[in-house]
Amino acid sequence: MKPEIRRILFSLAVLLWAGCLLYFYGSGRIVKYLAPDFRPIALAGGLGLAVMGLFNLLTAFREADCGHDHGSDGHDHEGGDMNPWTTFLIMVVPIACSIAWTKDGFSESTLARKGLYEDAAPESTVFLGSVLPPLTMEEIEKSHRKTSDGFYEFSLMELFFATGDRELQGLLEGLKVETEGRIVEEKSRNESGTRMRLYRMFMTCCVADSRAIPIVLEFGKEPPLLPQNGWVRVAGTMTFPEENGTLQAVLEVERATAGEVPAEEKFLIGR
Secondary structure, X not given: OOHHHHHHHHHHHHHHHHHHHHHHHHHOHHXXXXXXXXXXXXXHHHHHHHHHHHHHHHOOOOOOOOXXXXXXXXXXXXXXXXXXXXXXXXXXXXXXXXXXXXXXXXXXXXXXXXXXXXXXXXXXXXXXXXXXXXXXXXXXXXXXXXXXXXXXXXXXXXXXXXXHOHHHHHHHOOOEEEEEEEEEEOOOOOXXXXXXXXXXXXXXXXXXXXXXXXXEEXXXXXXXXXXXXXXXXXXXXXXXXXXXXXXXXXXXXXXXXXXXXXXXXXXXXXX
């Protein structure tokens, strides 16, 4: 293949990668994959790749001196062992398929691997607690809005973290709270079929390190029909029963309604 055609191919591949980064940033899809501090890096990378790709494309037919005399035995400095078309396809097909087919979400099996159905481990609640401010009843009164029917609005992370904090359990035990998250079936300790599970994802820097933050919902009867893995707002009384030797965060639900998807679907460190 002529060096000029090879340069054009590789320039187009770089521009596709640039377009991918800029598309995710501009469309807002990037919020599902990166924490805010890392999003400008993706934007800068996309712009840098776009400049490089355009420069190489515009100079693809320019002759360049390699700096030494070939004599009568010319050779190509840009050649390689792999066919250029193969290289081009390896660079563009995976990312094109990813853009076209990704659902911007987790499958049920992936959620299970990320801790959706695991009991809260003490070390994980200690870590999560390090990013939450300390709470007192006075602080709850000041910083947590109270609904018209008497429920304090809490984030799901606060309720989950309380399983590893005896002091916080004492504050929340028996408290009427309201929270939001995605709702799924409860797959353990649910012989009577009255439980479901509520979760959100916690992300430190990117979607690869995210993990599920769940609590148990106890309806006391057959749960209402709600969209599987859909967003809901639930309100009830907070409890922390010990089950199989592990404290569980269990919300005894009084009402549950379908909710709107929040601007940031994932909890973010320091926020």
